Amino acid sequence: MTRLARPTDGDPSTLYRAFETLSGLEGLDLLSKSMLEVLPTRVVTVSSFGAESAVLLDLVARVDPDAPVYFIDTGMHFPETLAYRDLLIDRLRLTNVINLGPDGQERAAEDPEDLLHRSDIDGCCDLRKVRPLDRALAGAPAWISGRKRFQGGARTTLQSVEWEETPEGGRRLKLNPLASWREADIDAYFDNYALPRHPLWEDGYPSVGCAPCTAKPDPDATDRRAGRWAGLGKTECGIHNRRKPATSPIA
Numbered sequence: 001m002t003r004l005a006r007p008t009d010g011d012p013s014t015l016y017r018a019f020e021t022l023s024g025l026e027g028l029d030l031l032s033k034s035m036l037e038v039l040p041t042r043v044v045t046v047s048s049f050g051a052e053s054a055v056l057l058d059l060v061a062r063v064d065p066d067a068p069v070y071f072i073d074t075g076m077h078f079p080e081t082l083a084y085r086d087l088l089i090d091r092l093r094l095t096n097v098i099n100l101g102p103d104g105q106e107r108a109a110e111d112p113e114d115l116l117h118r119s120d121i122d123g124c125c126d127l128r129k130v131r132p133l134d135r136a137l138a139g140a141p142a143w144i145s146g147r148k149r150f151q152g153g154a155r156t157t158l159q160s161v162e163w164e165e166t167p168e169g170g171r172r173l174k175l176n177p178l179a180s181w182r183e184a185d186i187d188a189y190f191d192n193y194a195l196p197r198h199p200l201w202e203d204g205y206p207s208v209g210c211a212p213c214t215a216k217p218d219p220d221a222t223d224r225r226a227g228r229w230a231g232l233g234k235t236e237c238g239i240h241n242r243r244k245p246a247t248s249p250i251a
């Protein structure tokens, strides 16, 4: 978990051609085309190593097990998630999983007792997730996420290839190879490839985030993310909130 492949800035015209080439592709086709042909060595996968993460990671590993994968280690994960990360690294032979985390000085100044999540969940997510990922993706032309439309909320209109605004006001591509996959497709993939489930999935957690902000939902809940920030009116941590419509031109 040490080799860091730093993506480099792509010039706008190259990036726009990449958008046109990749649009319409999904799943393994999108991963192969982007990782091996259109954006080789420059596209990064971001994974929570949560309840459904093994599917995307297995597909990425089939294309290139040496491709960089970012895991945002907030310092607040369940120990089961950290163990599952290590299990999947071993099982899928991923060689380039990189742990990101909050800046030490910012954490000491803003959340010295690790209790910020009790008073300011948006501030806590910004400190522990959004800023670390922003720093790691600086200059990256594209990244890969495992979101699906069936997850609801803002994700219902997800496209497989979309633009994202960077903190600097530029644009980068965001690839969602599983955007159109249904719950049944995810479950079938786990079964077909005998992928290990997250230990907490086995215990009734259909979605797993940080320990203080993840509850076991009602077994009859139809929303798999119902246990995330339950009752707090929050559905996303913030790392996905910069999404622009897929037809946006490059700034």
Ligand code: SF4
Pocket (backbone or CB within 6 Å): 074, 076, 117, 120, 121, 122, 124, 125, 126, 128, 129, 209, 210, 211, 212, 213, 237
């Ligand atoms: S999910 Fe909860 S604990 Fe994790 S970073 Fe966000 S507010 Fe903090």
